[in-house]
Amino acid sequence: MDRRIFLKKIIKTFFFSVGIITSSLSVLFIYPSNISRRKTVFFDILAEDELPRKGVKRVDFTYKHKEKDVQTGFYIVADKGSILGLSPVCSHLGCLVKYNNHEKAFICPCHGGKYDIRGQVTDGPPPKPLTELPLKIADGRVYVGIKV
């Protein structure tokens, strides 16, 4: 091989690899580093006798996460003798659903997703039912498990 062509190839390879390495490092730089799996933490939210007998109750509360106050809320549903906690996050694209007492349904304001009182999809685009949150009752207090 000619000396000139050889040097040209070396230089091309050098700049090509520098380009590849810098761009992949940049992507890694931009990708968030602190993504950890969410853990379910139980929060003491209300007394057992505050639970609804029948129907839906919205509970709002604040907790501290990484020294920041996080506001959150969820629904407690009492239906057919069982009690369940439902996350208000729509399974479609993450808006917050509202309970409509008139229609007895959770309705998402963004794209019209509808869920029945147990969180099962009845209408609209949601692919999955509302996420059920684990409830624990101990010593007359109700605890709800939220992923933080």
Place this chain on the structure above:
Amino acid sequence: MGKIFDWIDRRFNLKVVHKRFLKRSLPEKITYFHCLGGAAFTSYLCLIVTGLLLSIYYVPSELEAYDSIVKIQHEVRFGKVIRSVHNWSATLFIVFIILHTLRVFIHKAYAPPRQLNWLVGTLAMLLAFASGFTGYLLPWDQKAFWATEVGTSMASTIPAIGKYIMYFIRGGLDVTGVTLIRFYSMHVLWIPFFMMMALWVHFHMVRRLGIKRNL
């Protein structure tokens, strides 16, 4: 004024280059539909000017973003006007780009030898959409937050890698102050930079290849 410019031009030859661009042969039948690209570019220039002005007062932080917008609206002199012009230019920019794309499509101006210019134009359109999307979050109000929540969630519907793309865009699991800052950076630095490069290429190709004759 002319004398000063001529003195500069004798050294840099700026006139010739621009004359070559502006004084070129055009097809006989040229209509107002051929102005749509130019209209889009004009809105782009308005966006640059008003954007530069807005960036003087806007604070891209979780706690201060909304307050700085309120300040721009109510305290800053002409703040309301500048923000409105930015808002409306952005809307018109998208409208003109889409109309321009339609014009090119109907005239079959994407056909060889102009394929590459169609691609660069598409890139510029995608950049315009990205700019609109990132700019929408910056007021940091309820509408902005939920639009971004929904918009970024859409990325997560891509099979297998969607979730990671969403984290990449959001800069974490949720839409937070981190998202605001990266959207700000994209909106004021990255996208305008790549947009300028794309438009530079776009305009030079228009000059080289000429405007397609009407059907």
